[in-house]
Amino acid sequence: MKIFYNAHFLLTFTSLFWAFNTIAGRAAVGEVSPLLIVSVRWFFVSLILTVICRKELINSCITLRKKLKWLIIMGLFGFTGFNSSYYIAAHDTIAINLGIVQGTMPAFIIIIARIWLKEEIKLIHLCGVLITFIAVLLVVSAGDFKSLLSFKLNKGDVIMILACTLYAVYAVGLRKKPKIGALTLLTFFSYVAFLGSIPGLLYETLSGNIIPPSNKGIIILAVIIIFPSFLAQIFFMKGVEKIGPARSGLYTNLVPVFSSLLAVVFLGEVFKIYHLISLALIFVGIYLFEYKQK
Numbered sequence: 001m002k003i004f005y006n007a008h009f010l011l012t013f014t015s016l017f018w019a020f021n022t023i024a025g026r027a028a029v030g031e032v033s034p035l036l037i038v039s040v041r042w043f044f045v046s047l048i049l050t051v052i053c054r055k056e057l058i059n060s061c062i063t064l065r066k067k068l069k070w071l072i073i074m075g076l077f078g079f080t081g082f083n084s085s086y087y088i089a090a091h092d093t094i095a096i097n098l099g100i101v102q103g104t105m106p107a108f109i110i111i112i113a114r115i116w117l118k119e120e121i122k123l124i125h126l127c128g129v130l131i132t133f134i135a136v137l138l139v140v141s142a143g144d145f146k147s148l149l150s151f152k153l154n155k156g157d158v159i160m161i162l163a164c165t166l167y168a169v170y171a172v173g174l175r176k177k178p179k180i181g182a183l184t185l186l187t188f189f190s191y192v193a194f195l196g197s198i199p200g201l202l203y204e205t206l207s208g209n210i211i212p213p214s215n216k217g218i219i220i221l222a223v224i225i226i227f228p229s230f231l232a233q234i235f236f237m238k239g240v241e242k243i244g245p246a247r248s249g250l251y252t253n254l255v256p257v258f259s260s261l262l263a264v265v266f267l268g269e270v271f272k273i274y275h276l277i278s279l280a281l282i283f284v285g286i287y288l289f290e291y292k293q294k
Helices: 007-027 034-052 054-065 068-089 095-102 105-117 123-140 155-176 182-206 215-243 245-267 273-291
Strands: none
Touching (some): 007 215, 007 245, 034 068, 054 182, 095 155, 095 273, 105 123, 105 245, 155 215, 155 245, 245 273
């Protein structure tokens, strides 16, 4: 079907599947430990992809050998680092916050694209970035800006900001993607992600903080492996191929919307007025980001 080749369709569903990750990450608290999730997630994704892409892997090794440093950075930042920070953050903040803070990603993408790729940033772009960060501060401070002055911040929200920065590096780096299939490239990323997750898993085990998955934890892991780990990553790479990283990054602003709805329905979380104001500010930021394209 032609719709499956449409960038806007692909990126909308990418955001929906990432919202699943938000709900699953929060639901996993007490059911399976965060760094174990990362290792199990990428172990099974790498197995599935190896079977699917087994014919293309050898030929792709020749191409990727010249971009080994890029491959390692992308895998560690976009997969191991982002996922580890994400699930750790889920222990200290609610799913609605996880989704809304993730809406800062386009701003980080623009800033990193400027630093890394020397892309021009216009004044209206800077206004969009500023408005987006105000929206994030509103969430992080739970609607009380005075708490920022006394440094009473939610640890989970701060860690989530770090996670967004790491994924933004990955999103910008995709512009330097070698000419190999998205599925094959994801296979190599999953290898790096799994290997990069082992030190964290060892630390979690030796520190006595590891939580083996319960029956509910196994279901959560299955959702994480299929939707945000497998389908969302493929859809996002295809979307970046078609319309570029900056415009693709804008679709991450749908994650707060989907996450908020799913969190209220499935987790019984309360959607407060400062969440609504923050979402509105983020969408103003989206408009200003997209203004350059128009």
